[in-house]
Amino acid sequence: MEFINDLQTYAFLQKAFVTSIMVGIICGVIGSFIILRGMALMGDAISHAVLPGVAISYMLGINYFYGAVFTGILTAFGIGAITQNSRIKSDSSIGLVFSAFFALGVILISKAKSATDLTQILFGNVLAVRTSDMWLTLAIGSIVILAVVLFYKELLVSSFDETMAAAYGLNVRFIHYAIMFLLTLVTVASLQTVGVILVVSMLITPASTAYLLTNRLSVMVVLASFFGALSAVIGLYFSFEYNMPSGPVIALATTALFLLAFLFSPKQGIIVRKIQAFNRRKLA
Amino acid sequence: MSDTISVKNISVSYYGKQVLENVSFTFTSGKLIGILGPNGAGKSTLMKAMLGLIPKDKGTIEINSKPIKNFRKNIAYVPQRSNIDWNFPIKVHDAVIIGTYPKLGLLRRPKKEDKEWALKCLEKVGMEDFANSQIGELSGGQQQRVFLARALAQNADYFFLDEPFVGIDVSSEEVIIGILKQLQAEGKIVFVVHHDLTKVKNYFDELILINKQLIEAGPVQQVFQPENMTRAYERPVAMLDDLEVRM
Numbered sequence: 001m002e003f004i005n006d007l008q009t010y011a012f013l014q015k016a017f018v019t020s021i022m023v024g025i026i027c028g029v030i031g032s033f034i035i036l037r038g039m040a041l042m043g044d045a046i047s048h049a050v051l052p053g054v055a056i057s058y059m060l061g062i063n064y065f066y067g068a069v070f071t072g073i074l075t076a077f078g079i080g081a082i083t084q085n086s087r088i089k090s091d092s093s094i095g096l097v098f099s100a101f102f103a104l105g106v107i108l109i110s111k112a113k114s115a116t117d118l119t120q121i122l123f124g125n126v127l128a129v130r131t132s133d134m135w136l137t138l139a140i141g142s143i144v145i146l147a148v149v150l151f152y153k154e155l156l157v158s159s160f161d162e163t164m165a166a167a168y169g170l171n172v173r174f175i176h177y178a179i180m181f182l183l184t185l186v187t188v189a190s191l192q193t194v195g196v197i198l199v200v201s202m203l204i205t206p207a208s209t210a211y212l213l214t215n216r217l218s219v220m221v222v223l224a225s226f227f228g229a230l231s232a233v234i235g236l237y238f239s240f241e242y243n244m245p246s247g248p249v250i251a252l253a254t255t256a257l258f259l260l261a262f263l264f265s266p267k268q269g270i271i272v273r274k275i276q277a278f279n280r281r282k283l284a
Numbered sequence: 285m286s287d288t289i290s291v292k293n294i295s296v297s298y299y300g301k302q303v304l305e306n307v308s309f310t311f312t313s314g315k316l317i318g319i320l321g322p323n324g325a326g327k328s329t330l331m332k333a334m335l336g337l338i339p340k341d342k343g344t345i346e347i348n349s350k351p352i353k354n355f356r357k358n359i360a361y362v363p364q365r366s367n368i369d370w371n372f373p374i375k376v377h378d379a380v381i382i383g384t385y386p387k388l389g390l391l392r393r394p395k396k397e398d399k400e401w402a403l404k405c406l407e408k409v410g411m412e413d414f415a416n417s418q419i420g421e422l423s424g425g426q427q428q429r430v431f432l433a434r435a436l437a438q439n440a441d442y443f444f445l446d447e448p449f450v451g452i453d454v455s456s457e458e459v460i461i462g463i464l465k466q467l468q469a470e471g472k473i474v475f476v477v478h479h480d481l482t483k484v485k486n487y488f489d490e491l492i493l494i495n496k497q498l499i500e501a502g503p504v505q506q507v508f509q510p511e512n513m514t515r516a517y518e519r520p521v522a523m524l525d526d527l528e529v530r531m
C-alpha cells in the first residue's frame with residue numbers, strides 16, 4: 001500500500017490522518033445523541049450557522065474557532081427562544097434561523113477573503129490541516145469524549161425519557177444546551193475535514209448506520225464512532241490519491257456504509273427480512 | 285411515619301389559556317388515589333404541575349409542609365405511554381436500571397447490586413424473561429409493566445402514573461393494580477390518572493375529580509356520586525347507574 005508509505009513519509013498527511021480519525025469519532029458520538037433526540041436538523045443548522053462566525057474571525061484576524069463557537073451557540077439559543085416563546089414549531093424555527101445565519105455568512109466570507117476559501121470552508125480540505133488545527137481537534141475531541149463518558153447516565157435518561165429525568169430533578173434544559181455546545185465544538189472541529197455543508201452527513205449517517213445494528217446505546221455510540229472514523233480515513237485517501245475534495249468523499253463513504261447496514265443488517269436489514277419472510281412462507 | 289401531600293390553590297395556564305383553576309386537596313400515606321375527569325380536564329397537567337414539570341401561575345405543593353422539590357428523588361413518575369420513543373436502543377433490563385439513577389446522583393454508575401435490584405423489580409412485574417428484549421418488542425401491557433418496574437427500582441415513597449391502564453391486556457392490568465395496592469399497603473402515596481369509569485370503585489379508595497376546577501376530592505364513596513360525575517362530565521354519566529345496580 002503506497003498510501004501507508006506516504007503516511008509514514010509526509011507530516012502533513014499524518015496531521016490530516018489524526019485529525020480525520022478524531023473528527024470521525026466525535027461526530028459519531030455526538031451524532032448518536034443528536035439522532036436519538038430527534039435533533040438531526042439542529043446539527044445541520046448549527047453547522048451552517050458557524051459560517052458568519054468564521055468570516056468575522058477572518059476579518060478580526062483571530063482563530064476561526066472563537067467566532068464559529070460564538071455564532072453556533074447564538075443559533076442554538078435563537079432557535080430555543082423562538083420555539084419556546086411562540087407557536088412556531090421547532091423544525092420551522094431551525095430553518096428560519098440557520099438560513100439567515102448562513103446567508104449572512106456567505107456574504108461576509110465573500111467580503112473577507114477570496115472565493116477559494118469559501119469552497120474550502122464549505123466542502124472541506126483535509127489535506128490543508130495545520131498543526132494548530134490538529135491540536136484544536138484533539139482538544140475538542142477530549143472534551144467531548146470526557147463529557148460523554150462522565151455524564152453518560154444523564155445523557156441516556158434525558159434522551160430516552162426526558163420527563164422522568166426532569167421529574168427526578170435533572171436540569172434537562174441545561175443538558176439540551178450542553179449538547180448544543182458540544183455539537184458546536186464538534187462542528188467547528190469538523191470544518192477543515194468535511195466542510196460546513198456536509199458536517200451533517202458525518203453527524204447523522206454513521207449514527208444511523210449504528211442505530212440499525214444494535215439495541216444498546218453504548219454499542220451504538222462506539223459503532224458510530226468507528227464508522228465515522230472509517231469514512232473520514234476513506235475521504236482522506238481519495239482526497240490525497242485522486243485529488244478529490246475530502247468532504248463529499250467522506251459523505252459518500254458514510255452513505256455506502258449506511259446502505260450496507262440498511263440492506264444486510266441482521267435485525268433491520270431489508271434483504272435479511274425478505275429472506276426470512278420467504279423461508280417462513282416456504283415452511284408454511 | 286405518616287406523610288402528607290397537600291396541594292394548595294394551584295392554577296396553570298398554557299399560553300394564557302387557563303386549564304387548572306384553584307385546585308386544592310390533601311392526602312396522607314397509604315392511599316391509592318385516582319385522578320378522574322373528562323378528556324382535556326387537566327389531569328395530566330395536574331400531575332405535571334405537582335411534579336414541577338410545568339410552571340404554575342400560582343399555588344403551592346408541599347410534602348410535610350416542605351416544597352415538593354425537596355423530595356424529587358423520592359418521587360417515581362410513569363409517563364403516558366405515547367410519550368416514549370419505543371425504538372430507542374435500550375433493552376428492558378437497562379430501562380429498569382434507569383430507576384436507580386436518581387439515588388445514584390451525578391457521576392456514580394450503577395453497580396452490580398443496582399443491576400440485580402433492577403432484575404428483582406422486573407420479577408415483581410413478571411417480566412424477567414424479557415430482560416434482554418428491546419423495549420419496542422413488547423406489547424403495550426408489557427411495556428407498562430416494565431415502566432412500573434422502573435418506578436419500583438426508584439424505591440420511591442410517592443408514585444405518579446399517567447393513564448397506566450390505557451391500551452393494555454387484562455393480565456397486565458391485574459399485575460399492575462396488584463402492585464399498586466401493595467405499594468399502598470406499604471404506606472406509599474400513589475396517584476393514578478384514570479379513564480375507565482367501570483373499575484373506579486374496585487381500584488381506588490380515594491378520588492380527585494376535576495374538570496379545570498376541582499369538583500371534589502376525598503374517599504371514593506363520597507366523590508363518586510352521580511351529582512359530582514354529572515358536574516365533572518357536563519352530562520349525565522350513564523355507567524353510574526349500571527354500577528349501582530351491580531353493587
Ligand SMILES: Nc1ncnc2c1ncn2[C@@H]1O[C@H](COP(=O)(O)OP(=O)(O)OP(=O)(O)O)[C@@H](O)[C@H]1O
Pocket residue numbers: 298299303321322323324325326327328329330
Ligand atoms: N403543551 C400544551 N400546550 C397547550 N395546551 C395544552 C398543552 N397540554 C395540554 N394543553 C391543554 O390543556 C388542557 C388540559 O390538558 P391535559 O392534557 O392536562 O388534559 P387531560 O385531562 O390529561 O386529558 P386526556 O384525558 O385527553 O389525557 C387541554 O385543553 C389541552 O388542550
Ligand SMILES: [Mg+2]
Pocket residue numbers: 327328329
Ligand atoms: Mg392526559
